[in-house]
Amino acid sequence: MRDPNTLSNYDAWRTRHTTTNLKVDFTSKSLRGKVILELESQTDESSKEIILDSSYLDVSAIKLSGESTKWEIKDRQGANGSPVHIAVPNGAPKGDVVKVEIDVATTDKCTALQWLTPAQTSNKKAPFMFSQCQAIHARSLFPCQDTPDVKSTYTFNITSPHVVVASGVPVKGGETEGEGDEKVYKFEQKVPIPSYLYALASGDIESAPIGRISSVATGPNELKASQWELEGDMDKFLDAAEKIVFPYKWGEYNVLVLPPSFPYGGMENPIFTFATPTIISGDKQNIDVIAHELAHSWSGNLVTSCSWEHFWLNEGWTMYLERRIQASIHGSEAHIDFSAIRGWKALEESIEEFGKDHEFTKLCISHKGIDPDDAFSTVPYEKGFHFIYYLDKLVGRENFDKFIPHYFSKWANKSLDSFEFKDTFLGFFSAPEYASLKNKIAEIDWEGRFYNTGLPPKPEFDTSLVDECYKLAEKWKQKDFQPSPSDIEGWTGNQILVLLNEVQDFEEPLSVEQSQSLGETYGLTDSKNAELKSAYYHIAMKAQDTSSYQGVADLLGEVGRMKFVRPLYRSLNKVARDLALETFEKHKDFYHPICRQLVEKDLGVASNSA
Numbered sequence: 001m002r003d004p005n006t007l008s009n010y011d012a013w014r015t016r017h018t019t020t021n022l023k024v025d026f027t028s029k030s031l032r033g034k035v036i037l038e039l040e041s042q043t044d045e046s047s048k049e050i051i052l053d054s055s056y057l058d059v060s061a062i063k064l065s066g067e068s069t070k071w072e073i074k075d076r077q078g079a080n081g082s083p084v085h086i087a088v089p090n091g092a093p094k095g096d097v098v099k100v101e102i103d104v105a106t107t108d109k110c111t112a113l114q115w116l117t118p119a120q121t122s123n124k125k126a127p128f129m130f131s132q133c134q135a136i137h138a139r140s141l142f143p144c145q146d147t148p149d150v151k152s153t154y155t156f157n158i159t160s161p162h163v164v165v166a167s168g169v170p171v172k173g174g175e176t177e178g179e180g181d182e183k184v185y186k187f188e189q190k191v192p193i194p195s196y197l198y199a200l201a202s203g204d205i206e207s208a209p210i211g212r213i214s215s216v217a218t219g220p221n222e223l224k225a226s227q228w229e230l231e232g233d234m235d236k237f238l239d240a241a242e243k244i245v246f247p248y249k250w251g252e253y254n255v256l257v258l259p260p261s262f263p264y265g266g267m268e269n270p271i272f273t274f275a276t277p278t279i280i281s282g283d284k285q286n287i288d289v290i291a292h293e294l295a296h297s298w299s300g301n302l303v304t305s306c307s308w309e310h311f312w313l314n315e316g317w318t319m320y321l322e323r324r325i326q327a328s329i330h331g332s333e334a335h336i337d338f339s340a341i342r343g344w345k346a347l348e349e350s351i352e353e354f355g356k357d358h359e360f361t362k363l364c365i366s367h368k369g370i371d372p373d374d375a376f377s378t379v380p381y382e383k384g385f386h387f388i389y390y391l392d393k394l395v396g397r398e399n400f401d402k403f404i405p406h407y408f409s410k411w412a413n414k415s416l417d418s419f420e421f422k423d424t425f426l427g428f429f430s431a432p433e434y435a436s437l438k439n440k441i442a443e444i445d446w447e448g449r450f451y452n453t454g455l456p457p458k459p460e461f462d463t464s465l466v467d468e469c470y471k472l473a474e475k476w477k478q479k480d481f482q483p484s485p486s487d488i489e490g491w492t493g494n495q496i497l498v499l500l501n502e503v504q505d506f507e508e509p510l511s512v513e514q515s516q517s518l519g520e521t522y523g524l525t526d527s528k529n530a531e532l533k534s535a536y537y538h539i540a541m542k543a544q545d546t547s548s549y550q551g552v553a554d555l556l557g558e559v560g561r562m563k564f565v566r567p568l569y570r571s572l573n574k575v576a577r578d579l580a581l582e583t584f585e586k587h588k589d590f591y592h593p594i595c596r597q598l599v600e601k602d603l604g605v606a607s608n609s610a
């Protein structure tokens, strides 16, 4: 089997349909109920057991096709969890489907769920829960073949006292009354999806339309602002994406804006993208996250990397499509490079952080004995983007635009590895009409692109949109520069970010006075835009402006998105370790379990209990 992060024997059995009848229990902070897996036999009666992934689950009963059978949960094997062995005494003929019914409850060690008390939500009326299964946390919700190499359709019957959102299409009029104030919320996912896209959220959630097939769902207090932020661009993103690839296949595309502890920018759960509230910044400057998550409807969700070793196929393609969407909306190709230049900087930082010879700086990362959360970084996103962008430039846009729908149709509803991607590319361009490209294509260093550590070859960027930012940054090198708010008049948030990133990279940090004047003159200290605020704080910390440290600590209590939280802790740790530790201690329950664990590692206070 080509996925080292599953213990399941998915070469012998494959999940075809999954029914989850689960109750959201806010009192015990657990999900419990019955999960039914329909597994198709891949062998001719030779496999006598089904092995599923599980992690910290409370399994009370398992039935095989309605009958009791022998089953056992074996010892835990690190992040891969504890395999569940279920006897199939007579095996099954190839192609036959057996039903496995599992009575299961999550435990307090569940790594896939975050439970918020009413006090942790903005209107403080109801508790809130949400799941995050990527990469290998679905096994912490229920036993399953937790590998992106297996895709299943899903039925969701979710009982909760509060509104439920899931990664399926809501069944119209399907809600039924449960006990007391509970309701059963029903969803169907008819497009087969990998387990990491299984998603649930429940809480005081309302929704409002933002596009022709789209709504935004969020807390009642945030609804208006969220609708305003997204409604102008949603259909533009969708139109652009459909033009680049092919029509959207999932029915609805909605956005759930989560409470601030959501650890990611967005998670491309089908039907409902889960998004950080930091995109609702009141200036429409951070909604590129939505272009990104929407692009996943093709790259990642429809066509999926078969294991976390080939994760770049999901994220590299998605960065590429996201940037193409941006360019198409702005009507200028320069926007691809504008965003790519920012990405390149993030890639450099990420590679520096790991060390340029580190395994995790490869495009294809060996995951044997590796927790995918540890290997997660900008590398698959940006290095992956640069590989796709390089191929685009190599064969020419007109030709590459024909390859895009070919690739996504060929692999739709399937999973693939990097070598299959290579074969698909070479196969497509071996057609007679591309004969003139033969020599160029022969030049591609597939081996080097897949397995070289460190930075990929740096392309010639079109710097037209960043030049203005660089020019202003140069001025900040002069100690006597007198800034004015008009310096950045009419700039986009991303342009200001480029400026700040440049300043942050100065060999000689700003003086404390300069740093303070930067924050005040450009309105960064009281910006509602977490992206700008955190970029500014990195400059202030580098300048050792001690008056900024409390602001950093405050921001760390307001946002839980790891993109901001982890670098801010790392920087704060360098200049004021006590404050960093104290801040973490104060807010650690606010953070998502994944975020908490990684910050513990960053700060060197990991308890090794997990």
Ligand SMILES: [Zn+2]
Binding pocket: 292, 296, 314, 315, 318
């Ligand atoms: Zn992504």
